[in-house]
Amino acid sequence: MAGGGSARGHWLQWAVRLVLIAWAVRAQDTNLTCSDFQTSGIFQDNQLQVQFLLFTFQNRNCGQVIDWGNAESIGDSPFNSTRDTKILIHGFRALGTKPSWIDDMVDALLGATDANVVAVDWVSGSTAKYNQAVENIPRLSGEVAELIKHLLELGVTEESLHLIGISLGAHAAGLVGQMFGGRIGHITGLDPAGYKFKKAPPEERLDPGDAMFVEAIHTDTDSFGISIPVGHVDYFINGGRDQPGCPSVRHLYGFVICDHMRSVSMYISAVRGICSFTGFPCPTYKEFLGGQCVSCAGSSHASCPRIAREDILANPRTQIISQEAQVFLMTTAKEPFCAHHMLLVFSLPEPRDSTLTIEIELKSETSSSKTKISIAGGHLEGRAVLAHSAPLCEIQMAVLRYPGSILSFWRGKTEIRGTFCVSEMPLGDRAERRCLPQTVMLSGNSRHSYNLQTAGRPGGHSDPWEEN
Ligand SMILES: *[C@@H]1O[C@H](CO)[C@@H](O)[C@H](O)[C@H]1NC(C)=O
Numbered sequence: 001m002a003g004g005g006s007a008r009g010h011w012l013q014w015a016v017r018l019v020l021i022a023w024a025v026r027a028q029d030t031n032l033t034c035s036d037f038q039t040s041g042i043f044q045d046n047q048l049q050v051q052f053l054l055f056t057f058q059n060r061n062c063g064q065v066i067d068w069g070n071a072e073s074i075g076d077s078p079f080n081s082t083r084d085t086k087i088l089i090h091g092f093r094a095l096g097t098k099p100s101w102i103d104d105m106v107d108a109l110l111g112a113t114d115a116n117v118v119a120v121d122w123v124s125g126s127t128a129k130y131n132q133a134v135e136n137i138p139r140l141s142g143e144v145a146e147l148i149k150h151l152l153e154l155g156v157t158e159e160s161l162h163l164i165g166i167s168l169g170a171h172a173a174g175l176v177g178q179m180f181g182g183r184i185g186h187i188t189g190l191d192p193a194g195y196k197f198k199k200a201p202p203e204e205r206l207d208p209g210d211a212m213f214v215e216a217i218h219t220d221t222d223s224f225g226i227s228i229p230v231g232h233v234d235y236f237i238n239g240g241r242d243q244p245g246c247p248s249v250r251h252l253y254g255f256v257i258c259d260h261m262r263s264v265s266m267y268i269s270a271v272r273g274i275c276s277f278t279g280f281p282c283p284t285y286k287e288f289l290g291g292q293c294v295s296c297a298g299s300s301h302a303s304c305p306r307i308a309r310e311d312i313l314a315n316p317r318t319q320i321i322s323q324e325a326q327v328f329l330m331t332t333a334k335e336p337f338c339a340h341h342m343l344l345v346f347s348l349p350e351p352r353d354s355t356l357t358i359e360i361e362l363k364s365e366t367s368s369s370k371t372k373i374s375i376a377g378g379h380l381e382g383r384a385v386l387a388h389s390a391p392l393c394e395i396q397m398a399v400l401r402y403p404g405s406i407l408s409f410w411r412g413k414t415e416i417r418g419t420f421c422v423s424e425m426p427l428g429d430r431a432e433r434r435c436l437p438q439t440v441m442l443s444g445n446s447r448h449s450y451n452l453q454t455a456g457r458p459g460g461h462s463d464p465w466e467e468n
């Protein structure tokens with residue numbers, strides 16, 4: 001922090017300290033002892049040891065150990081059986097450290113709802129050897145199930161339980177759900193682990209039978225994550241393989257884990273209510289990018305599921321899932337990763353004999369995004385889907401370029417004419433849509449900029465538009 005920011009920084013630090021002191025005093029009032037995650041060493045004896053840390057409104061920053069073997073530990077805690085219960089299960093811990101996202105996730109959940117948030121700490125048992133961690137999953141699940149049995153005896157209902165499992169933790173959540181015959185309300189798998197699970201039968205991994213509603217967010221299916229659908233709804237983010245903003249260097253752990261952890265960061269963005277992430281049902285990501293799956297009201301798909309604060313907190317879930325859906329969506333490269341999807345359509349007055357490509361960039365005040373539209377030979381129209389951090393009403397410019405091809409230069413066809421429209425997805429009666437009011441002519445490999453703010457809505461009056 002530099003210059004004028006530091007005075008404010010100090011002030012903020014003091015404010016934070018005061019709040020912490022207030023919490024500590026409060027915690028003392030009710031005789032809470034704050035506990036944190038265990039840590040383990042790579043070379044230490046790595047026996048499974050499970051610890052449950054409870055966080056509520058009353059002890060947001062002060063984890064309290066609850067133990068199903070010791071009824072008083074729950075009875076004396078701020079656990080409230082009439083409220084929803086969220087159980088967080090982490091995954092493999094290569095270095096034996098506390099998961100860095102736990103505090104953020106607890107804070108986000110308690111910022112959104114007054115629930116019982118239980119963080120399952122199995123750092124000891126998840127460290128050093130991946131295979132050993134995998135072998136510990138059934139016992140870990142057994143311990144979580146014991147805790148839940150105890151909570152049910154206290155009057156907690158099965159549908160008020162929501163398990164959120166990351167990587168290996170997602171499969172542990174699945175096994176727990178299976179032990180309760182799929183009657184648990186909700187399981188969220190954040191990039192469920194792939195290695196050792198992709199070929200496993202459903203009873204050994206997360207699957208739709210494990211809860212009333214099972215969803216999975218896939219962000220690293222070509223490395224740590226599982227590539228097959230495992231829930232009622234499976235979100236494949238940016239296709240599920242590689243995430244924008246993550247380095248493609250594959251040999252450093254911190255870099256490699258970036259795609260995998262994106263599922264967690266996105267989920268936290270949604271819990272905090274910064275934005276919601278709508279998934280579009282589609283057979284493949286390629287078809288999604290090609291603008292083949294743009295609406296949420298088609299006959300084959302009743303609606304588009306979304307990762308949204310209201311749905312994360314709704315228990316039991318209001319969204320009824322009639323069939324299992326594989327859905328796609330894009331994000332931006334930067335936190336909070338929220339994006340608006342735009343359908344871009346370029347139409348020719350008459351078909352050409354070979355495929356042509358047009359480069360398109362959309363610019364708002366704060367960001368720009370680019371893609372290409374291909375129009376196949378013999379076709380009149382090309383489509384593409386683009387993600388942008390701003391909604392269509394804030395997009396100022398569309399920049400179009402037709403790079404041509406050797407063949408087109410040879411034939412002397414270095415320009416194309418056509419019409420161009422951008423629509424915000426999902427398409428529907430109320431969807432925002434902008435079309436350039438006249439036929440555009442792209443020529444000579446140069447960039448043509450059009451003002452989308454003044455471009456008319458189709459059917460409405462056409463404002464003049466400028467080209468520079
Ligand atoms: C906290 O613990 C102390 C000593 O163990 C006890 O005297 C006191 O009554 C307790 N306070 C509450 C609010 O339970």
Ligand SMILES: *[C@@H]1O[C@H](CO)[C@@H](O)[C@H](O)[C@H]1NC(C)=O
Pocket residue numbers: 080081082083
């Ligand atoms: C438990 O939660 C319910 C519902 O929010 C609330 O009415 C009740 O007062 C809470 N009980 C305690 C002991 O805090």
